[in-house]
Amino acid sequence: MTPPPVSRRRVRGDGVDLAVYEQGDRSRPTVLLVHGYPDTHAVWDEVAGRLAERFHVVRYDVRGAGASSRPFGRKRYTFDYLMADMAAVLDATAPERKVHLVGHDWGSIQAWEAACTMPDRFASFTSMSGPCLDHVAHWMRRNLARPTPANLRRAAGQGARSWYIYFFQTPLLPELLWRAGMAKPFTKALELGEGVPSRAGHPARTMARDAAAGVALYRANMLQRLRRPRDRRTDVPTQVIVPTKDLFVSPHLVGGLAGRVPNLSLRPIAAGHWVPRSHPDVVARWITEHITGVRGGPLSATESRALDRARVAGDRRTFEGSLVVVTGAGSGIGRETALAFAEQGAEVVAADLDLATAQRTAELAGLVGPPGHAFRVDVSDPAAMEDFAKSVMHEHGVPDVVVNNAGIGMAGAFLDHTAEDWQKVLDVNLWGVVHGSRLFAKQMVERGQGGHIVNTASAAAFTPSRTLPAYATSKAAVLMLTECLRAELNGKGIGVSAICPGIVNTNITRTSRFVGQGQDEEARSRRRAARAYARRNYGPERVAEQIVTAVRTDRAVVPVTPEARLSYLASRAAPGVMRLLAKLDVG
Structure with a gap:
């Protein structure tokens, strides 16, 4: 759709003329977008065009930038002047009503000052890539007051990201470099480093002059606030969009x-500093959801869940507001995983070939968390998985976590495995994971908010065995698939983990095939395996705990049981020993 037209007017600030730009119906709620350094209002073009369909959108070139006046001297760039300018814009565009404030970079730094000093002017606030300077100073002091390795690492990390702030304190040199042509390499770096190509309006043709003038923002405010921070607080409903790949502002x-x-x-997002340019759809959607939630407007189930998850409160559980899909959830590791996520506040979709067991898992999940949902699905059937993924998305939204857990066991000598045996194992253990990963990862990527995929492999994935050729092969393939997916999806903010249990007491031993044996002998083998696993007494709930932790900490490969960890270490340190052990006949 063609965005609403933009009108421009001049507003008199504190000793400067400000270029103000408006879009959308003025009778609707007003959204004020404040740009950063060395940008102009045009950095918001894509976001503003999307918001203007529902809101009255106001932007302005801050003093020193774009078509606004460029006062001389750093004293005219202090917060007092900046706040007076913003108040003048508010008075001119949205008199006598609260507006929804949004800031990026230095625009966000200004917006924090406004939200803390004149909160009565704002109905909501969205910040991105620009913290309150006072909060930064207090944060740095807290980390240095407790000089643990983690705290020192965080403080040093932000100090390194802030290199340009120190450079901007040097007299004349920054201005000379900008005017000598630094805008061109900056534009190229923006494209190569952030994936943000130049387009009409951004970076602005006035960038050299804007950047040279805007250095005064840093000289007038940065060191003063960092040295003597104030106690800045606000009750304005605040949403912070946190780009996790920001090179300048630490998450x-x-x-x-x-x-x-x-x-x-x-609201974390796998993006760099210029997120309004790189992810305008996501930014506009999150701003809209935040405003709608503050205004008490209607929200879809997906939007409501997203807001719940984003909310920060002392009683908030880790996965509150998340949607988690678990296949093979009717029993064992799958059921315990569903319950573990439900206990952490997640809404669970329990899927299994046996609908009755999936329904029971959903009921149990509803006792410890939000109401669960049950689906019957054969993970080996690509058409059934397509329908399942679409149903989940349409009925409950895009999942935040998907656990591809469904699997079957099969043991016996390689020559006793028929082609049909191999097909069955690979269809469930490997293709089930492929289908689940492919379909739900696509949804996560299109949504643009990240997510996590967990694939249940096995210690057999790195433990060669003469009695598990098909099973071990399928699980080794799952492990490699997981590593490949992790590499590909990392840039999309989607984590991928492989869970590798060892001997766990589940009913897989009672349903596994023992090929090459008669019916009676196979039944005896199942009973022996079940007794051995029962004596090991390592419950599936302990695996579920590791799955939840893997999602929370974004671990790549998780050998769960002690024997799994030992085998994983041996497979990397002494693969020859593993090959010798594989030759043993333990049957």
Whole structure:
């Protein structure tokens, strides 16, 4: 759709003329977008065009940038002047009503100052890639006051990201470099480093002059606030979009923010610093959801769940507001995994070939968390998985976590395995994971908010055995598939983990095939295996705990049981020993 037209006017700020741009119906709620350094209002073009369909959108070139005046001297770039400018824009475009404030980079730094000093002017606030300077100073002091390795690492990391701030304190040199042509390499770096190509309006043709003037923002405000921070707090409902790949602002800076912003939501996104340009659809959608939630407007189930998950509160469980899909959820590791996520606040979709057991898992999940949902699905059937993935998305939304857990066991000598045996094992153990990963990863990528995929492999994936050729092969393939997916999806903010249990007491031993044996002998083999696994007494709930932890910490490969960890280590350190052990006949 063609975005609504943009109108421009001049507004008199504190001793400067400000170029103000408006889009959308003025009778609708007003959204004020404030740009950063060295941008102009045009950095918001894509986001503003999307928001203007539903809101009255206001932007302006801050003093020193674009078509606004460029006052001389750093004293005219202090927060007092910046706040007076913003108040003048508010008075001119949205008199006598609260607006929804959005800031990026230095625009967000200004917006924090506004939200803390004149909160009565704002109905909501969305910040991205620009923290409150006072909060940063307090955060740095807290980390240095407790000089643990982690705290020192975080403080040093942000110090390194802030290299340009120190450079901007040097006299004349930054201005000379900008005017000498630094805009061209900056534009190229933006494209190569952030994936943000130049287009009409951004970077602006006035960038050299804008950047040279805007250095005064850093000189007038940065060191003063960092040396003598104030106690800045706000009750304005605040949403912080946290680009996890930001080269200039550490994601750790949100630590402790809830103590100063009681109505706080956090929205992490796998993106760089210029997220309004690289992910305008996501940014516009999150701004809209935040505003709609604050206004008490209607939200879809997916939007409501997303807001719940983003909310920061002392009683919030880790996966509250998340949607988690678990296949093979009717029993064993699958059921315990569904329950573990439900206990952490997740809404669970339990899928299994046996609908009755899936329904029971969903019922149990509803006792410890949000109501669960049951589906019958054959993971080996590509058409059935297509229908399942579409049904989940349409009925409940795009999942945040998918656990491809469904699997079957099969033992026996290689020459006793028929082609049909191989087909059955690979269809369930490997193709089931392929289908689940492919279909749900596509949904996660299109949504643009990240997610996590867990694939249940096995210690057999790295433990060669003369009695498990088909099973071990299928699980080794799952492990490699997981590693490949992790590499590909990392840039999309989607984590992928392989869980490798060892001997776990589940009913897989009672349903496994023992090929090459008669019916009676196979039944005896099943009973022996079940007794051995029962004596091992390692419950599936312990595997489920490791799965939840793997998602929370984004671990790549997780050998679960002690024997699995030992085998994984031996497979990497002494593969020859593993080959010798594989030759033993333990039957």
